[in-house]
Amino acid sequence: MKRALLTTTLAAAAAIALAPAASAGTVHEICAQDLYVRTQPAGVIIGTLYRGDHFELSRYSPSGDWAEGYAMGHVNQRGWIQAGWFC
Incomplete structure (x- = not known):
């Protein structure tokens, strides 16, 4: 019983942790004070978004x-940002 409950609890926690908070194709407001836009994850900086700016998630x-x-x-261009900064 305890093993089944633990397995179920761990599976649910993993599903929640892996699920992104926002869905693709939606426009989100940025809550960070400033956030770099990059060419690729951890790539060259091509711009900066500020609190209140918007980002259309792909x-x-x-x-x-x-x-x-x-x-x-x-x-006004495509790029990558660190996840987790949507309001």
Whole structure:
């Protein structure tokens, strides 16, 4: 009984941890004070988003640490940002 409960609990926790908080194709507001837009995950900086700017999410990196999409505002181009900074 305890083993089944532990297995179920761990499986549920893993599913929650791996699921991205936002879905692709949606526009999200940035909550970070400033956030670099890059050419690829941890790549060259091509712009900066600021709190209140918007980002149209296309996909997450396999690790879930980076989000790829269109950076709106003065950046106005596709790029990668660190995930986890949407309001």
